[in-house]
Amino acid sequence: MDGEGVRARTKRGSIGARWWSRRFIDLVESFADTGRLSRGRTYARKGQVYDLRVTPYEVTAKVRGSRPEPYEVALGIEGIGAASWIAAEKELASRAVFRARLLADEMPPEIEWVFAELGLALFPATAADLHLMCDCPDWGDPCKHAAAVLYLLAEAFDDDPFLILEWNGRSRDRLLTALRRGPAAAPDPLEMEDEPLSATDFWTTPSGLARLRDRPPAPPVPPGFVLQVATPPPVKIRRRPLTDALLPAYEALSGGGPPSSGDG
Known part of the structure; x- marks a missing residue:
């Protein structure tokens, strides 16, 4: 693009044809x-922008204006950090669905939601999120030179939506390589490491069985415990619940003595 200006394809109306470029322009126009x-837009349509380059966290371009030398423009964003990209x-x-479409060079509209769920933004939402730099004397935010670059950047997003991710710090190749690896497989809980067995080990009690053998005995169950936890049956003996009538027998069995005859 060096030397020859890039003209915006749209001669009238809004610039940006795809959802991602329209999303970007809508946000910019909401605060600029x-x-x-x-x-x-006029500068962009006249072809006064050239040498547009998208790199991680910065877009640079040159814009022809009223002076002989072109103005140097840079659009900076905070972007997404390395740790956040790993999570994304x-x-x-x-x-x-996202993995398949991205590997097919498609940009699903819902991808912005995935980043939002992680607390990340693909596009600058406020003026504070977009750092505009131009060596012209206009201190406007943006100046017309930076504005022209913003509009042509949107059309560059139309041509290659992966430039959005590049601007945010992740190249297409690196992202697709990570997606081709797929999600990390969960460890198999039944998988056990094979250990060589020697002749000596063959006659040795396995460590797992030894640990079971050495475990302390369980505390004794109190007499009639099953009667306490079971649902009482709708049966009574001499107007007493069946569980109360059976409790002396359970106590006698646990203690080895004969059951008492009760009250009657």
């Missing part, structure tokens, strides 16, 4: 100065 944005890649890889 409308007058300078309008002049920026893991989440995307775990969702079959």
Whole structure:
């Protein structure tokens, strides 16, 4: 793109054809100065922007203006950090639809929700999220030169939506490599390591059985415990619940003595 200006494809109306470029422009137009944005669209349509480059966390371009030398423009964002990208890649890889569509070079609209669930944003939502730099004397935010670059960046997103992720710190190749690996497999709880067995070990009690043998005995169950936890049957003997009538027999069996005859 060096030397030859890039003209916006749309001659009238809104710039940006796909959902991601429209999302980006809608957010920019929600907080930027409308007058300078309008002049920026004019610059973009006249082909005064060239050498547009998207790199992690920064977009740079040159814009022809009133002076002989072009203005240098840079659009910076905080982007997504390395640790957050690992979490995002893991989440995307775990969702079959997102993984399949991204590997097919498609950008699903719902991808923004996945990042939002992780507390991450793909697009600058406020003026504070977008750092605009231009060496022109206009201190507007944005100036018309930066505005022109913003609009042509949206059309670049139309051509290659993975540039959105590149701007946020992750290249297409690196993301797709992570997605091809797929989600990390959960460990198999039944998988056991094979250990070589020697002739000596053959006659040795396995360590697991030895631990079971050495465990302390369980505390004794109190007499009639089963009667206490069981649901009482709707049966009475001499107007007494059946469980009360059976309790002396349980106590006698646990103690070895004969059951008492009760009250009657």
